[in-house]
Structure formats: C-alpha cells, structure tokens
Amino acid sequence: MDETSAGPGAVRLVHDADRDRYEALDGDEVVAVLAHGDEDVPAADGEAPGLRVRDLRSTVVAPDRSGTGIGSAIVRFALDDIRGQGMVARPTCWFVRGWIERHPEYADLLESPAHPRDEEAR
Template sequence: MDETSAGPDAVRLVHDDDRDRYAAYEDETVVAVLAHEDEGDVRDLRSTVVAPDRSGRGIGSAIVRFALEDIRAKGMRVRPTCWFVRGFIERHPEYADLLETDR
C-alpha cells in the first residue's frame, strides 16, 4: 500500500491496490474513496466519493491529486471516467499529459 499524509486536516492518503481504490483516512475512518480499474497501462478512475459530513474540505481534490501523482510515478495513463476527476484535470492542466490518447 502506497501512503502519504496531505490535504486539509492532514488526512492520510493510501493506494489500496488489493481493493482497486485510493482512500483517504482520518484516524482509522475512511472519509473518501476513489475507485479505479486497470486496463494494461491505463488506470480508469471511475468514481470519487467523499463522506457527506467531510464535503467541501478539499479531500476529493487531495485524493485525486494523490492518484494522479501515483499514476505518473508508475508511468501509466489515466482514463477519467469519473466526472470529478475530469473536472479536476480540466482545472489543473499540468495533469493533461496523463490522459490516454486513444481508446
């Protein structure tokens, strides 16, 4: 499991490869999940969910940034099926080079 602390209130960000997800923890509580599926060297980021009582604190953006940095480090490409991930990449063009070019 890859792990770092980042974002608001220092949530702990984890890549849980066994469960095909990235997760954000506050203490031992999962407060956000970004589900993915790999197809060769493309990681399809499918769904971002943040606990309603943690919404608006930047945790969703933190977990997406963590996932994109992990994908970059692995030399993979990204397919942003999730609308939140697509919007994040549009607002942060420094990640546009990770987008898969053909399907």
C-alpha cells in the first residue's frame, strides 16, 4: 500500500490497490475515497505499445470534511501515483475533471484522443 501524509496533523493518503481505491485516513477512519479501475488500451496500428489507463471514477468525502481540501489532496495523490507508474488517467469523475482543469500541470496525464474510451475496435 502506497502512503503519504497531506501535511502536519492532516490525514494520511494511501493507495489500496486490492480495493481499487485511494483513501484519506484520519487515524483508522476513512474520510475520503477516490475509486478507480485499470484498463489496458491496445496500441493502434503503427503506435507504441498500448497504455495502461487508470479510470478515476468517483470521489467521495465525508460530509463533515467537505471543503477542507481533502478531495483536492486525494486527487493530487492519485495523479502523482499515476504519473509515477507511467500510466495515463481517464477522469470520469466530475470532481477529478474539474480539478485537472484548474491544475493544467497534470493535463499531460490525460488519456489521449487517440485512445478514447468508447472507440470501436479496429
């Protein structure tokens, strides 16, 4: 399980790969979750080998923690993890999409139009 802290006295951020999710923990209490799914996208003719895509599906923050920055912290943690693994991201979650729009330094992680989700098999 990958782990980091989101600042002094703040939550711990972890990647629970067995459960396909990132978590923000306050002690043993889960206060936020970012669910994901992984997919291999085959290469198109003449392209480099296929990509591993992490679909960021849903972000949920405990209501009493809303507005405290935990959602942003867990998205940044997930995207940094994706970058570190050489993967690309598909932000199907509206919160993640909006966060990336406000942080263009992460736009290079987005799945390219050459590998769209619903593309017909060639």
